[in-house]
C-alpha cells in the first residue's frame with residue numbers, strides 16, 4: 001500500500017546552530033541540502049565570479065557564498081529574509097545582511113552597486129508578503145541595484161504539474177489520487193498494476209516534496225495546478241525587465257529523497273553519510289566531459305539518476321537556470 005507522507009514542519013531545537021536561518025532550520029536543511037541539488041560551478045561559472053561585487057540572495061547555509069569567496073569575488077554579501085540573525089562569523093569573507101525580503105531588495109543595496117546577483121532556488125518561493133511580490137517585482141528591483149554590465153543568475157524549480165481532480169479535497173492533496181490509483185491497481189492485469197502503482201508512488205513522492213519545501217502552488221496554461229515557475233513566463237519577465245538574456249538552461253534535476261526527513265531524528269549519521277554520497281555522485285557526473293556536451297548530457301544525467309537511485313529512492317523535477325545582463 002502506497003501512502004503519501006505528510007510533512008509537518010516542526011521547529012527543531014538541537015543539532016543546528018542558531019546561525020541557520022528559519023526556513024532552513026525548520027526543515028533541517030543541512031541534512032537535506034546535499035541530496036537535492038549541486039549547482040555550484042554550473043550555476044555561476046568561475047568567469048562570472050572573479051572580481052565581481054557579488055550578492056547571494058537568500059543564501060541559506062552560505063555554501064554558494066563560500067564558493068563565491070573562493071572564486072575571487074571582490075566582495076560577497078549574503079542575505080536572509082529574516083529580520084535579525086547573528087550570522088557574522090558564519091562564513092569567512094562574507095557580509096551577512098538580514099531583513100532582505102523579496103519586496104525589499106531595492107532598499108537593501110545601493111543603486112548600481114552589484115556586479116553579480118545570485119538567486120539560487122529562491123525565485124519560485126516569494127509569492128507571499130501579501131501578494132506584493134512575484135518575479136516581475138523582484139526583477140524590477142534587481143535591475144536597479146545591478147551596475148551597468150552586471151549580471152543576474154537564477155536557478156528555480158521549473159513548472160511541474162500535480163493535477164487537480166474534482167475528487168481531491170485540496171490542490172495539495174494528492175493522497176486521494178494515490179489511494180484511488182492504488183485501489184484501481186488491486187486486481188488489475190500485471191502491466192496495468194505496474195503502471196498504476198508506479199504512478200501512485202511518483203505522485204506520493206512529489207506531494208511529499210512539495211509539502212516539505214512549502215512550495216507555493218501555481219497554475220499552468222493547460223489548467224493544471226503545479227509547482228515551480230513556467231519557463232515561458234519567466235523568460236518573458238526577463239525580457240520585459242530590460243535585462244539582456246544570455247542563457248536559459250535546463251540545469252541538473254532536483255532530486256528529493258523519499259522518506260528521508262522521517263529519519264532525521266532516528267538515523268542522523270546514516271542520513272548525513274547518504275547525503276555526502278549523493279553529493280559526490282552529482283559532482284562527479286555533472287562536472288564530467290559528458291555533461292558538458294549537450295549531445296551526451298542527457299545520457300550522463302540518466303546515469304547519474306540511476307546511480308543515485310541505487311543509494312536511495314528519489315523523485316526528480318526540472319530546474320531552470322537563467323543568466324541575464326544589464327545593458
Ligand SMILES: C[S@@+](CC[C@H](N)C(=O)[O-])C[C@H]1O[C@@H](n2cnc3c(N)ncnc32)[C@H](O)[C@@H]1O
Pocket residue numbers: 021023024057058059060061064080081100101102103119120121122125126127128129133
Ligand atoms: C530552497 S531555499 C534556497 C536557499 C539557498 N539559496 C540555497 O541555494 O541553498 C529557498 C530560500 O528562499 C527564501 N525565501 C522564501 N520566501 C522569501 C521571500 N519572500 N523573500 C526572500 N527570501 C525568501 C527562504 O528563506 C529560503 O532561504
